[in-house]
Structure formats: C-alpha cells, structure tokens
Amino acid sequence: MTRRQQASTVVDASYEGAAVRVVFRSDDVPVGERLDSYREAVSRIPVPIAVHAEPGAAIRVQMGVMMLGPIEVASVRATDDTHVEIHRPQRLIRRSDPEAFRLLVSLRGHIQMTQGDRGPRLAPNDMAFYDTSRPFHGWRQAVNGQFHMATLTFPRGVLPVPDNLVRSLIGAPINGHQNVAGLMVDVVNRLLTDSVRYTSADVARLSTVVLDLMAAVIGHELGDDTARSASPDSRRRVLQNAIHAYIQRRLGDPNLTPERIAAAHHISVRLLHQLFHDQGATVAGSIRDARLRRCRADLADPLQGGCSITAIAARWGFLNYTHFSRLFRSTYGLSPRDWRQHHRHR
Structure with a gap:
C-alpha cells in the first residue's frame, strides 16, 4: 500500500474509551498529493462529501473521530489559508446515509453551510443542525491560517425531544456565545481536548449528558411551547428517553x-x-x-x-x-x- 493510500483510508481500528483517533493527516503524504488524498478520505466516511479547492492546493488538514455512545464526534483542523468548498449531493447520499442529525460547531475560522433555504455563515462558537439525508453545500475558510470545526452526528430518535423539533432548526444559526449554547461549545472543546482521559464508564455518562445538552439547546432556541405541540407519539418517545436518561444518571x-x-x-x-x-x-x-x-x-x-x-x-x-x-x-x-x-x- 502506498503512502497516499495509507493516509486516505479511514482506519477502522478498535480503541478503548473515547480517545480521539486520527483518520486523516495531510502531512503524511507528499504536498502534490494532499488534495486528492483528502478527497478520497472524505469520500469514504459514513457521511461522504465531495471537496473542491484550487488544483494543487497545499492543504494542511487533520481529521479525528471519537465515539461517545451513539454520538460520533469528529474534528477537522486546518492550518492553511486554502478556500475549500464542501458538497453532499444526492449521489453521495445514495451511496451512504446513516439517517442521522448532525450538529456542526465552528471553533476557529469561518464556515458557511447551506441546506434547504438556510445558509448561515458561522463565526467561531456558532453552530447549526443538519440532516445527513438531505443535500448540503458550503465552504470553509481559515483565519490567520487557523481553522477548526467539530461535528456531532447522532441517530434520529436518540435525543429526548421529538425529531420534528430538530428538523425545524435545520440550517438555522445558533449563537454559541451565550446561554446554553455557550455551554455546548465549552463541552465540545473539552471533549476534544480531554478525551484520552475518559474511561468506558465516563463515555456512558457523557453520552447522556451531551444528548441532554443538545436537547436543552433546542429547547432554548424554540421555547417550551414548541415541545407541548408535539404529537402524542412524540411525547411518549420523549418521556421514554427522559426516563432512560434518568435511570442512567x-x-x-x-x-x-x-x-x-x-x-x-x-x-x-x-x-x-x-x-x-x-x-x-x-x-x-x-x-x-x-x-x-x-x-x-x-x-x-x-x-x-x-x-x-x-x-x-x-x-x-x-x-x-x-x-x-x-x-x-x-x-x-x-x-x-x-x-x-x-x-x-x-
């Protein structure tokens, strides 16, 4: 296997706890092959995407992933000023779709991601929910050579709120500088920096905490009255999830x-x-x-x-x-x- 193939393949290795493992590092391949290697890597992840950039761009990017119970927490860091466009068209959705929701959190640099009729530009600490079953496109740009974003991808139905409430927020910008969204940003940062210290028992507890926190963000953005409008089946599922979370705690x-x-x-x-x-x-x-x-x-x-x-x-x-x-x-x-x-x- 060539160096390029080694770097562009997402490794499916087992690991303890929730430690972040690197699944792509551009520094592992020659400069002229980095963009193609990166494209190949992101085409093989569970939510494959297409990447476009200036031909021969000397990108410097690293992707890591950790599993937090049912939540896949991914991190993308870049230390170059390349303007990168991201697309998830129908052909890639047909290839692989975990039928999940995703919370995108901007940590450094700028991101614009459009899904449906919403395409907010996310500054550092802003966030937005997306649906892996629908096309989206956007771009990312480093600031002073620094870019960092995190995504939390989770199956539908695992949040202690009805799925229709998540869908109502798809693509809407959420200000992560204040309120409960600010706490969400802090938690994401700590997850990425402290993951190596987590035990298996920690992971089980933290997954419940993070799911509850995402539900709290949704509740704050929509208001309590929205939850009351859910259907009887949705309210029953919410109650079941709340009970399971209560038991776990x-x-x-x-x-x-x-x-x-x-x-x-x-x-x-x-x-x-x-x-x-x-x-x-x-x-x-x-x-x-x-x-x-x-x-x-x-x-x-x-x-x-x-x-x-x-x-x-x-x-x-x-x-x-x-x-x-x-x-x-x-x-x-x-x-x-x-x-x-x-x-x-x-």
Missing part, C-alpha cells in the same frame, strides 16, 4: 425503584411498566442490565485495578456481592474476578 443508587422513577416523571407505576413493555423490556431488567454493563466496563479498566470488585459492584447499586457475582456469571459467562484477570492479561 442514577444507576449507583441502590434505591432506584419503579416507584421513584414514576414519581420523578409524574406518572403512575402502571404507565411506567407499560412504557417499558412497549419497548420489549422491563424496568427491573433494564436497570439490572445497565448496571452490569457499567460493572463490566470498570472491571476491564486498568485505571481501576486498585478498586475492589465489591466496591465496583456497590458503586453501581449491587450491595449483595454474592447476588452480583451470580448475575455477572450468568450474563457474561465468567465470574467478575475472571473477567478482570482476562483483561489484565490482554
């Missing part, structure tokens, strides 16, 4: 019961059980499985090697070690101790 509470969950959401216990039944699950089973996943991740984390198995189990709500050990073995086929030893050897 409180998995360590051994007193997390259906009664407490229902009271926190102002619904009856009967309706709570029905909501889980509609999803082919039970309340108790969902809590148990989520707790076991957190324990499994912590036991495999070398940074928590000094923490006892009993303490990890208690951290996630299992106060009876014998009961926890039996559940863990029946679910994963190994005892908690054997699971930890297996990952230590790896």
Whole structure:
C-alpha cells in the first residue's frame, strides 16, 4: 500500500474509551498529493462529501473521530489559508446515509453551510443542525491560517425531544456565545481536548449528558411551547428517553425503584411498566442490565485495578456481592474476578 493510500483510508481500528483517533493527516503524504488524498478520505466516511479547492492546493488538514455512545464526534483542523468548498449531493447520499442529525460547531475560522433555504455563515462558537439525508453545500475558510470545526452526528430518535423539533432548526444559526449554547461549545472543546482521559464508564455518562445538552439547546432556541405541540407519539418517545436518561444518571443508587422513577416523571407505576413493555423490556431488567454493563466496563479498566470488585459492584447499586457475582456469571459467562484477570492479561 502506498503512502497516499495509507493516509486516505479511514482506519477502522478498535480503541478503548473515547480517545480521539486520527483518520486523516495531510502531512503524511507528499504536498502534490494532499488534495486528492483528502478527497478520497472524505469520500469514504459514513457521511461522504465531495471537496473542491484550487488544483494543487497545499492543504494542511487533520481529521479525528471519537465515539461517545451513539454520538460520533469528529474534528477537522486546518492550518492553511486554502478556500475549500464542501458538497453532499444526492449521489453521495445514495451511496451512504446513516439517517442521522448532525450538529456542526465552528471553533476557529469561518464556515458557511447551506441546506434547504438556510445558509448561515458561522463565526467561531456558532453552530447549526443538519440532516445527513438531505443535500448540503458550503465552504470553509481559515483565519490567520487557523481553522477548526467539530461535528456531532447522532441517530434520529436518540435525543429526548421529538425529531420534528430538530428538523425545524435545520440550517438555522445558533449563537454559541451565550446561554446554553455557550455551554455546548465549552463541552465540545473539552471533549476534544480531554478525551484520552475518559474511561468506558465516563463515555456512558457523557453520552447522556451531551444528548441532554443538545436537547436543552433546542429547547432554548424554540421555547417550551414548541415541545407541548408535539404529537402524542412524540411525547411518549420523549418521556421514554427522559426516563432512560434518568435511570442512567442514577444507576449507583441502590434505591432506584419503579416507584421513584414514576414519581420523578409524574406518572403512575402502571404507565411506567407499560412504557417499558412497549419497548420489549422491563424496568427491573433494564436497570439490572445497565448496571452490569457499567460493572463490566470498570472491571476491564486498568485505571481501576486498585478498586475492589465489591466496591465496583456497590458503586453501581449491587450491595449483595454474592447476588452480583451470580448475575455477572450468568450474563457474561465468567465470574467478575475472571473477567478482570482476562483483561489484565490482554
């Protein structure tokens, strides 16, 4: 494989936690091949795009990606003054479309992205939502040789707000210098700079936090009255997502019961059980499985090697070690101790 092929291929490597991995770096290829290599790389990503620039442009760009639960967080940095145009036509949508929404956050330089009849110019800290299933086009330009943007791509239906509310904001500029959008910008910056320190358990928590924060941005932009206009099915999905987020945030509470969950959401216990039944699950089973996943991740984390198995189990709500050990073995086929030893050897 040539150097150009190596640099232009998006590597599908496994990695722990949420650390950002580089998927393209123009400095790895000769100057005259950089633009073609970059075009090839962005044509192979899950949301492929076409790139246009002056022929032979000596671009200097680096792309990185990290997974935060269901959210793909991507970073694009450029240290050149090349004017780059970006297109996602129907032919590329037909080639690959994850049927997702995307939040684009401008961090340095300027971006203009048009989808439908909206094409705002985004200054640093501005942001906008886009739909991967619809064509868009735009351009990016560095300022003083510096450009940086981040994208958060997530499947439809995962936000604790109805999809139609996200669609109503597609392409609309959001000022990230103030209010909850300013907090969103701060969080995106920290995600990109601190990712190497996140454990698997951190990733699970952070994905819920980021999804809730994006929903808060939407709520602030549209106002609370908009959410009330959602259809009954949408409101039911919002309630289900809110309940799941509530459970994820409180998995360590051994007193997390259906009664407490229902009271926190102002619904009856009967309706709570029905909501889980509609999803082919039970309340108790969902809590148990989520707790076991957190324990499994912590036991495999070398940074928590000094923490006892009993303490990890208690951290996630299992106060009876014998009961926890039996559940863990029946679910994963190994005892908690054997699971930890297996990952230590790896």
